[in-house]
Amino acid sequence: MFLRLIRPAPPASETRLLALADGSEIPVRWVRDPRARRLRLIVSDKGARLTLPRGASQKLALAFLQEHRDWLAEQLARQPAATAAPFARGSQETLPLRGLELPIEWREGRFARAELGEHGVQLQLPERAGDAQARAALRDFYLGQARHDLGGWMPKYLPALPRPPSSFRLRPLSSIWGSLSPGDALSLDLSLVLGRPGAFEYVLVHELCHLIHANHSRSFWREVESRWPGWRAERDYLRGDGLALKARLSRLIG
Amino acid sequence: MFFRNLTFFRFPTSLAKAFDELDARLEECKLKPVGPSELMSRGFISPFGRDDATMSHRVGDAIWITLGGEDRLLPGAVINDELGKRIAALEEKEGRKLGGRARKRLKEDLVMELLPRAFVRPTRTGATLDLQHGFIAVDASSRKSAENVVSELRHALGSFPALPLNAETSARGVLTGWIAGEPLPSGLVLGDECELKDPIDGGAVVKCQRQELLCDEIRKHLESGKQVSKLALILDDHVSFVLGEDLVVRKLKFLDGAVDQLENTDQDGLHAELDARYALMAGELKRLFAVLEPVLKFSPAEA
Numbered sequence: 001m002f003l004r005l006i007r008p009a010p011p012a013s014e015t016r017l018l019a020l021a022d023g024s025e026i027p028v029r030w031v032r033d034p035r036a037r038r039l040r041l042i043v044s045d046k047g048a049r050l051t052l053p054r055g056a057s058q059k060l061a062l063a064f065l066q067e068h069r070d071w072l073a074e075q076l077a078r079q080p081a082a083t084a085a086p087f088a089r090g091s092q093e094t095l096p097l098r099g100l101e102l103p104i105e106w107r108e109g110r111f112a113r114a115e116l117g118e119h120g121v122q123l124q125l126p127e128r129a130g131d132a133q134a135r136a137a138l139r140d141f142y143l144g145q146a147r148h149d150l151g152g153w154m155p156k157y158l159p160a161l162p163r164p165p166s167s168f169r170l171r172p173l174s175s176i177w178g179s180l181s182p183g184d185a186l187s188l189d190l191s192l193v194l195g196r197p198g199a200f201e202y203v204l205v206h207e208l209c210h211l212i213h214a215n216h217s218r219s220f221w222r223e224v225e226s227r228w229p230g231w232r233a234e235r236d237y238l239r240g241d242g243l244a245l246k247a248r249l250s251r252l253i254g
Numbered sequence: 255m256f257f258r259n260l261t262f263f264r265f266p267t268s269l270a271k272a273f274d275e276l277d278a279r280l281e282e283c284k285l286k287p288v289g290p291s292e293l294m295s296r297g298f299i300s301p302f303g304r305d306d307a308t309m310s311h312r313v314g315d316a317i318w319i320t321l322g323g324e325d326r327l328l329p330g331a332v333i334n335d336e337l338g339k340r341i342a343a344l345e346e347k348e349g350r351k352l353g354g355r356a357r358k359r360l361k362e363d364l365v366m367e368l369l370p371r372a373f374v375r376p377t378r379t380g381a382t383l384d385l386q387h388g389f390i391a392v393d394a395s396s397r398k399s400a401e402n403v404v405s406e407l408r409h410a411l412g413s414f415p416a417l418p419l420n421a422e423t424s425a426r427g428v429l430t431g432w433i434a435g436e437p438l439p440s441g442l443v444l445g446d447e448c449e450l451k452d453p454i455d456g457g458a459v460v461k462c463q464r465q466e467l468l469c470d471e472i473r474k475h476l477e478s479g480k481q482v483s484k485l486a487l488i489l490d491d492h493v494s495f496v497l498g499e500d501l502v503v504r505k506l507k508f509l510d511g512a513v514d515q516l517e518n519t520d521q522d523g524l525h526a527e528l529d530a531r532y533a534l535m536a537g538e539l540k541r542l543f544a545v546l547e548p549v550l551k552f553s554p555a556e557a
Contacts (some may be wrong), residue, residue: 103445110434111476112453113427125475132303133479136453140424140481148422155266158415163408166401167418 018048028065028072029239033198034139039064043075043173044248066148087138087252093139095121096248097145099196114141132254139190139253145169146193146200149251153201157227161211172249177203177238191249195241202234255530257380257393260503260539261400262419266556267388272411273317280309280319283410288324290370296323296406301380307423315385316536321403322516323377326369333368337361379403387543388555389448390416395504415555422551426453428498429482435469435501438487439549440539444468445486445494447505448473461507489545495537501550503542512538 003022011033017025029049039061040051052061065072075179094101101121109124114123122143125134150168158164165186173179173189180186186207192200205228213220224231285297285304299322300306309316327475340360341352352360380393381403390407393402396450397418408414432438433448444467450460462476467485486505492512516530546552 037264053421110473112479112481113428113430115425115427126479128477129479130455133452136479140426140453144422144424144427145419147553148551150421151420151551154417154420154553155555155557158266161415163413164415166405166418167397168420 018069018072020069026072026076030061040067040176041068041072041089043072044243045250047071050078051089064065069173078240085251086131086254088135088153089125089129095252096194096245098149098193098200099175099178101247112137114138116141116145133137135252135254140167142190142193146164147190149197149200150188150192150204153204157205158209159210160227163211165211172246172253174246177242178207180207180214182214188254189246191245194249195245196237199234199237202228203229206231219250255380255528256506256508256535257382257391257397258504258506259393259541260391260506261394261397262503262543262552263390263392263404263416264398264555265388265390265414265416266421266554266557267385268300268388269388269414270315270385272414273383273385276317276319276411277309279410279412281404284309285324286327287324288374290449291366292326293328293369294323294325296321296402297324298406298410299378301532306525311532313529313533313536316532316540317383317385318532318536319381319383319407321379321381321406323379325375326372327375327376328365328368328372333361336368337364339465340364340414345510381407382532382539384540384543385534387540387547389419389543392544393538394501397500397502417553417555420553421501422553425497425501425534425550426481426483428550429485429499430476431484433485434476435468439489439545441545443488445488445496447480447486447496449484450480451483452480453501489538489542492544495542497546508538509536529541 006138006244011031013029013156015027015029015030018028019025024077027047029047031049032052032054034054036053038053039056041064042051050061050065060104077181090106091104094103097116105117105120105122107122108127110149111126112133115122115124122133123137125137147170162182163184165180165232166184167186169187170184171187171213172191173187176189178186178188188207189205206224209220209227211222212223228234255434271289282418283297285299286295289297298309299320300308301311301318301320302308304322309319321464337360341357345352373482379399379402381390383390390404393416394403396401404414404416432444438444445461446465446467448465448467451474460480463557465472482498484496484504486494486496488509490511492509494507494509495503496504512534516534
């Protein structure tokens, strides 16, 4: 009974340096995860990570890293500078929304609220609120905008689905863009609302099609294709600019 | 009979025709008594009581349905206590410790043995459908029980594209605006209860009851960046409720202003009284939804 309360320990990790072709060295986080089934190299806003299954040898892992080090260098070069400071009150930067950059209009008011105005995003904060409250107001703003988009798109797709999703959840996801649980609960990455709307709608269509086929079979892709013929372009956009979107959201809403 | 909580789902108003044969469909999915070795059973019952023949009740474009259930009560502590005794007896008899698989089998056997002797707890959850606005309001504050009712209805009708209510604006922002002195929609006034949260992770939570909401204490909390997550409201002096940022209506209460109208009816009998109460409630819920819909920007379920 009590076993359920004990969380599995996080997989052991250590950081090692990897020499690139140009002679520079970059840190790679080696994580040995008993649940992993194959060697996996990923790049996120936290840097490079190599996941090793339980039985994989160091020699094999090193060879794998050597083989992919050029790809790794290319991916890291595309990452935005990791040193950017979190969003703070009074910042004069622009805010990304639906692929556009909007100016911020700061206001002082009686309570915290962010709204879409005619010329940009109006961020209203009370006198004593700090940076954390500014980021929370921004999170609320993006949630509202994402729900607005979802509300507009859903009726279009609903009639052709075997059943509707049981719930919608929007939040920052670390590596994936969306998922559909066995109980039909739909999760979407909040950073989708920052990028172009077509990509957001494609991810929604992709997850909705999992209500018809809970796999990535040819029949599944046929369903996606019939609803969103340009899905390949959106997938390429997310593969190219996706990590930057995720990193930007995490900086904005902390 | 009046609902205490409301969890909303939306469906296309073009579905109205699908409800013409609702009674027959619900009859097919009627509640069956829970079997001796079953943990629970779910099915529709008459809103007027389990013995009544009508499976739904319609007043104008509002339909009242009720999902019934029977759950067997078998507390984990009872199983574990009995299991402990049996394992101890077996280990003493065989002189060795029992393995995991044997323990699991013993537990399964024990559950099957105890289930027929367990108490049966009846449950019922009401729901009302509004065909004009295209919403179903379930008398439940937990999303799971509300989803259960909708999924049973979907099972009964074959298809029922109901979506959880989606607000295209920040409900938290709207509620905070009201408490900070922004005008409320016509008919709504502030109640005397609210919950304020600092929206940062692990932020402070302030809950107040029987508290004047437009006052300096609350204003100071708003000034430090807190936002409203639950707010008590009163509609037309007829209904009081607490609206949450999750769009669930809790503590729904029909006030004297509304219930007085009931006492003037001169019909007799339980059936007539429930009919009058439901008609009153359906009317008030229709008005409540119509007031909240434009201000919270609820998404429609049809293009």
